[in-house]
Amino acid sequence: ETGVTQSPTHLIKTRGQQVTLRCSSQSGHNTVSWYQQALGQGPQFIFQYYREEENGRGNFPPRFSGLQFPNYSSELNVNALELDDSALYLCASSPGDYDQETQYFGPGTRLLVL
Amino acid sequence: GEDVEQSLFLSVREGDSSVINCTYTDSSSTYLYWYKQEPGAGLQLLTYIFSNMDMKQDQRLTVLLNKKDKHLSLRIADTQTGDSAIYFCAVSLTGGGNKLTFGTGTQLKVEL
Numbered sequence: 001e002t003g004v005t006q007s008p009t010h011l012i013k014t015r016g017q018q019v020t021l022r023c024s025s026q027s028g029h030n031t032v033s034w035y036q037q038a039l040g041q042g043p044q045f046i047f048q049y050y051r052e053e054e055n056g057r058g059n060f061p062p063r064f065s066g067l068q069f070p071n072y073s074s075e076l077n078v079n080a081l082e083l084d085d086s087a088l089y090l091c092a093s094s095p096g097d098y099d100q101e102t103q104y105f106g107p108g109t110r111l112l113v114l
Numbered sequence: 115g116e117d118v119e120q121s122l123f124l125s126v127r128e129g130d131s132s133v134i135n136c137t138y139t140d141s142s143s144t145y146l147y148w149y150k151q152e153p154g155a156g157l158q159l160l161t162y163i164f165s166n167m168d169m170k171q172d173q174r175l176t177v178l179l180n181k182k183d184k185h186l187s188l189r190i191a192d193t194q195t196g197d198s199a200i201y202f203c204a205v206s207l208t209g210g211g212n213k214l215t216f217g218t219g220t221q222l223k224v225e226l
Contacts, residue, residue: 002156031212042118042202042216043157056213090156094212103212105149105157 004093004106012112018079021109023091025072031096032074037088050096086113116140120217132190134220136203143205148188151200198224
């Protein structure tokens with residue numbers, strides 16, 4: 001049990017739609033990172049937020065965006081969904097006080113785009 | 115960018131030792147992690163090693179790091195059926211702000 005929760009657990013959307021995924025971090029964790037895990041692959045870094053500001057971004061297009069809120073919750077938004085966006089989306093939180101810290105992962109949201 | 119490679123499958127008998135290997139490309143990798151993922155679940159941190167260490171032991175788990183060859187391994191002693199899962203190697207870079215680069219994962223199957 002990592003103390004990180006995600007909602008919903010599963011989601012089905014159609015191509016072109018928009019989706020919002022939610023993550024609730026451990027209290028006191030100022031950093032949240034989002035990862036995309038396609039079937040049979042390792043997770044890929046999407047972006048990271050620290051104290052509500054974006055703090056690094058992976059190789060994902062601008063239609064992937066995020067928000068972090070003061071209550072340690074965060075969102076991943078994906079616009080204009082494509083079939084290849086079907087994946088498990090994981091969020092991970094850490095205190096954010098140091099450059100290298102243990103990250104705690106949530107159980108993920110499995111998104112299917114039809 | 116950083117590239118992390120793992121073999122795809124490993125099959126062992128219950129009670130034997132398992133060794134899962136990982137290679138990476140960026141020598142500025144600072145922390146190196148092993149995560150476990152069971153079917154339908156998120157990632158569970160098993161252990162990690164700092165780049166100035168050669169070895170770390172944590173109960174049944176032993177991590178070996180060869181910085182010269184950029185090779186990381188995870189040894190699981192007395193492997194049990196409950197160890198069947200996918201194991202991911204992940205690395206973070208100095209100044210990388212905790213961004214992790216993961217390998218493709220090694221599926222460990224433990225047979226009776």
